[in-house]
Amino acid sequence: MKVTVRESDTFFYYSQLFDIPLALILASNRELDAEQLQPEQQVSIPGYVKHAVKIGPGDSLWRIATQRQLPLDALLLMNPKLDPYHLNAGDSVSIPIRMTKSIIKGNQAYDYQTMIKDINRLSAVYPFIRQQTVGQSVLGKKIPEIQIGQGQKQLHINGAFHAREWITTPVIMTFLNDYLLSLTNRRTLRGLSMAPFYETTTLSIVPMVNVDGVDLVIHGADAAEERKADVLKMNGGQSDFSQWKANIHGVDLNDQFPAGWDIEQQRREQSPGPADYPGAHPLSEPEAKAIAELTKQRDFERVIAFHTQGEEFYWGFEKKEPPEAENIATEFARVSGYKPIQYVDSYAGYKDWFINEWRKPGFTVELGREKNPVPLSQFAEIYQKALGIFLANFYM
Known part of the structure; x- marks a missing residue:
């Protein structure tokens, strides 16, 4: 106004x-x-x-x-x-x-245009947030980053590295809206006043990394535009893309980072497809490269990548995580009920690369349970459990 x-x-x-x-x-x-x-x-x-x-x-x-x-x-x-x-x-x-109620309606199929519309609506009502484009997808869609806060403590969260895990995006956007409402209405979130966090912390959010892939999962092959024939071939001719993880090139964006990439390359898929192909070389894909460049430009104290599913999170990489990571993991587990796992036989992920390069805490959080894609019927439960992690991320 x-x-x-x-x-x-x-x-x-x-x-x-x-x-x-x-x-x-x-x-x-x-x-x-x-x-x-x-x-x-x-x-x-x-x-x-x-x-x-x-x-x-x-x-x-x-x-x-x-x-x-x-x-x-x-x-x-x-x-x-x-x-x-x-x-x-x-x-x-x-x-x-x-404004006393949320703009975000997270309990719905949440595609790229819905996200862009919601970001623009939030920016109009809450112009103290800042947004920029950090890169473009294979199909040329802009990948937005939102920043909120004025503090020196730099935190980063992202979602939807994997296309079928798009529910992570409305979870993140719902938290952002709740944070904004708490600031402008001077009300608490779970008893926490958010104003001090605004003053001490700058939160970076990339709600949807794999923007092309999410639209492919939700809307089908037509969303691939000129690459429609390619994705249909990679999907075995099937029109159901609900299990698709990769970007439009058929590359798994969370197997793209130079942290043991060669190990993943040898044991993963050897050609583009719906899942688990790490690409021809690290950071070959524009979406992964955009997140890597953003991370290099900022002095992030901590990063969290939200995925699905399993109600667990991973917080170590080759014993290179700092000592304080265990304390943070313990608190994340306490407030969410999720199982903390220090090491897992996986490489080349975003949090792996972050820990490997900067020796700072990085987390991969697996929201929801049962199977992918996680059904929207779990949204409210997922959000309540994730909210503890969002808040602990500020005060830890």
């Missing part, structure tokens, strides 16, 4: 008027001079949307403000051209509506 600056208005005044933390308002208006607002400038108020209501016979701004429990000056600010003493029945008044 935007309001028009009046003479002598300040960001601090807007913070008090709309009960929004000053840091969020400042971050939502990075392009403006925080020390000297100019009349007629437009200021974004995060966490609010505008709503138009019709003026009834005998209505006044005072009555509308009282009925809706709004500060009168908020109505005056939002309706600068309205004469408060001469309202005409049938005219419209803009009122501020605080």
Whole structure:
């Protein structure tokens, strides 16, 4: 929501008027001079949307403000051209509506366009988040990254490395929305105030790594566009792509990283297909390369890659994980009920590479249970268990 600056208005005044933390308002208006607002400038108020209501016979701004429990000056600010003493029945008044419910509807088939639409909606309501494109897929789709927070502690999470594991994306997006709601409504998540984490932490999120593959699983071969014939051939002529893990090239993106890649290459599939082909060489695929470049550019303290399924997580690699990784793993297990596994006979994954290169904590979290793709009927349970890990990631 935007309001028009009046003479002598300040960001601090807007913070008090709309009960929004000053840091969020400042971050939502990075392009403006925080020390000297100019009349007629437009200021974004995060966490609010505008709503138009019709003026009834005998209505006044005072009555509308009282009925809706709004500060009168908020109505005056939002309706600068309205004469408060001469309202005409049938005219419209803009009122501020605080967002208190989630925009994200995670319990649905969650494809690339749904994610992009939701990111744009969140950015419009919560402009203190930042987004950028970190790379492009084989089919040229932009891979978005979202950043939130102002702290020096850099954390990274991602989802949907594997196409059939797309449920990880709405889980991540639901948490992001809950985090935003907690900040703008000054409410806790599981008893934790989130404002201190916003100030101390910068969270990087890539909700969907394998953007082409997710659309292939959800929409079928037509989603592969000019590569439709290729994916049908790799899938044995079958139109059911529900078990597809790879990208559109038929490469497993979580077998693409230079951390024992040669070991995986020798024992995995030797040609492109729905699953388990590590590619011709490490980081051959644009999606894996995009995540690798992002990681190299940032000083991430910790990374978490969300996968499915098994209700467990992996936290070691060739004894190169730092000592503090065990404490973090213990807490992740406590708050989620998931089983911590230090070592597994697997190489070339994103968390393997992160641990190998930086000797910092990295985690692969397997959400849900039974089989892939995990059914949407598990979504609510998955989210509640994952929420503990999302929150512990901040305070550990």
